[in-house]
Amino acid sequence: MLSIEPVVGDVINKLVNVTLLEAAYKIWQQYENESFPGSTNVDPYALFAFDATWSLIQSLQQLCLTTTNSSSSCISILNSSFCFDRRFLNDNSFFNTVTTTGFLGVSGPIHFSVNVTDRINGTYYLVQNVQPSVNGSDYIPVLDWSDPDDWTTYTKANVIVWPGTSLVTPTGNAQPSGVRLRIGVIAIYPFTIVTNVTDEFGNSTIKFIGYVPDLIDRLESNMGFIPEIMLAPSNKTYDALIQAVADGDYDMLVGDVTITASRSKIVDFSDSIFDNSLSIIVRRTANASPDLLGFLAPFSFKLWLTLLGVAIYGGIIICLLERKGNEAFQDRSIISSGAMSVWFSVGTILGYGADFHVATAAGRLFTIGLYMLSLILVATYTANLASDLTISKSQSVISGIDDIRKGKIPFGRIGIVVGSAVEQYYLREISDENRNYYSLKSQKEIYSKLLSGVIDAAISDTGLLQYATNQLYCNLTIVGEDFDKSAYGIVMPQQWLYKQDLDVNIISLQESGAIDNLTTIWFETSNCPDPSVISTSMGIEAMGGLFIIFEAISVLSLLLFLWTQRLSIKDYLLTSACRKKPSAQPDA
Structure with a gap:
């Protein structure tokens, strides 16, 4: 890694005003010795500031010499109650004096011109090589520049250490600025969403929105290529689309394409554009029937x-x-x-x-x-x-990938998209190359077959399933932890000319947070209720047995009460009967 910064003249053995510099250091030490860092530790920007101040002093002195016979003072100020409205009356004369004043400063020759905002000579730069050291990093000078000379090797130059601690000078990489690139995209929510847009004249055009179009826009802005977006045929598998890139049908294929070892044998992949893993999706189960006990x-x-x-x-x-x-x-x-x-x-x-x-x-x-x-x-x-x-409120048939391996769901009722990286994982890790799963043609078919009851579970990419269960299919859910961590990459032909520049720009987007922003926009919103915040309150059915036992105890308590009070109750009933018995009266 190289860095470039402006320096003063004596760093590269150029002429500076040593007398003025020593006088300035002497005054500094005299009035504020505690802040003086030593002549070798003074920041070059402090010397630039000194020359700027000294230039103003020299110019004011010269201005006052030329206005000695004038009726007004050389530093007359137009006063105003508002400080920003105060104006130097001789501003034009002062500006002309600045542009014509030249001297040898502590950083080098100082001279200005009417049409140039910076000094026109005495500008020096130093290129330093950032090299690792015991204390972190060292900045080693390797090149210097001075006007009107070009870059030259620094007199005390050391060996340049390139990234990777290599001593071999890296070669440049091609850039696709102004190049038309054929970019294939795969229509799948939310990576690429195909919409029809009708203008005010009734003309309908196809517009692509989603994670992938936004990513392409950012790459186009940084790299300068001309994108020719091509929608990939929906009847082709992922493996077939990758083969199309290898055959030269596309310059790039951007979508939910997983980087795998087998695919890397025929194409190249960029750095990761999306962190991926696999998950299991099932239908939401109704609450389990409560047990009265x-x-x-x-x-x-x-x-x-x-x-x-x-x-x-x-x-x-x-x-x-x-x-x-x-x-x-x-x-x-x-x-x-x-x-x-x-x-x-x-x-x-x-x-x-x-x-x-x-x-x-x-x-x-x-x-x-x-x-x-x-x-x-x-x-x-x-x-x-x-x-x-x-x-007991909600229990799925399976709880993760281990239950799939154990056969808790018949393998014929597990959906797998044919020609995908998921199929490769299933054959390698679960079925030992036995295609005993239910074959699906597309990602969309996963959801339709689950909802219709044709399959009981499916394995797919976590990002796609999270979007589907959060935005589109609220009666489907992901179960268990995700597994088989991987990444999506942009597919390109092997030894593609612009691969290095593409990788550099993708890494730049990652470091700037642009990739994370796209993930937040397209994946971290939800239209479905979060099952984790659904009320866990229990219905009366779950406690029905407790109330039945309570009622039984109540009945037993009443029976016990009646038994203990049986004599009192008997006396009460007899007394009541006697009171109600009519007394016999003889006829008159």
Whole structure:
């Protein structure tokens, strides 16, 4: 890498005003010594600024000498309340004086001309070679230039190190400026969208919009070629289009063409114009049918039985520990005491306690154990229940490429576009060269066959599927992580004359963020609802079993109440019957 910058004359052994320079350094050190960096470290732009200032001083001095006999001062100013309206009265004379004043400055000879905005001599430049070093990069002078001389080798020139740490001078590359290029494009959303535009006279013309036309426009602006856009036939496979480039039908083919080793044997590819990978697309599945007893799923059947046993065991222990020392158990039968103990155990495990407190030290210690059990069980149950109910809302038949390999979907119901890089991947990685998939002719057929139920899944490029599921087909979705990372490249004939210049300009677009901007414009918008923000609230069906059990407990509670109050109810009914019985009265 080379850099060029202006320098002062003494850097390339040209004449400068050493006396003036030393006087300036002396004044600098006298009035502001702390800012003086040393004579070898003064920035050349500071010396240029000094010469510019000194030129104004010399010109003003010369102007005042020529206006000594004038009635007005040589530096008269037209005053105004607004500072920008103040004007130097002798501006024309001063300008003429500047153009005729010449002197030897600290950067070199200073002289100006009426028709030239810069100095007309004393201009020097230095070319430096940027070379890697231990501390980063060093700038090594290799060429110098002075007016009227041409570029010459710097007197202390070193060997030039070219990019790649090569000492061999690189050769120039051809540029397609003004050259007409036949550029093939593939009609596929959103890379190339074909539209018909009708003007005010009713004339219809075809217009291309999308990621690819925008990219071609930027390359045309930077490289200067004349594009001749040619729409590729829709009945040709990707492999056939690549062969057409090799046969010379196109100078470039721009589209969703994946760079592969097999294709690189017959054509060349540019640097990446789009980062690609593969994904799986399926139909959106309806929410799974809720299980009425789904709220029991967080714990296994054995664990529920264990909890029941622990509750009964806890009741027995509480009864043994508290029956004699706790007033709540006094004057109660063994059955009543046991029921109260089990009630205490269950209430504590559920985290809500009971309507009496333990009184003994042993009882309190055992209650701590129940509290610890409650803390872990309630937290675990809550977390597992939330997870199970959320997952059950939407489940696909497959979750990724591994399920495809395992045959969870019949291979004959997996769609693959024939003649594409996806087909090569499928044959190589999944079917061991067995063409057992459902053959598709185009990308668009993926969506139609999925929606009609002909296939259950398809593999295709992630970018295309994201656009389709975000913009066009909201009832289709991508499942699993993407895989088989790759890239799209511009296809060109092998040893194409302009390949190097094309790659340089593509890299320039990447570094400037233009490629990322195109990706944002054409791929990162959505007309479909984001499934990640759809409400995860549960319907009554998912908790139906819980309400059924609650109702059953309610009925049992009422029956128990009726049983315990059976004598009171019987007395009430008999009393009511007696009151309603009419008293017998004899006839008069």
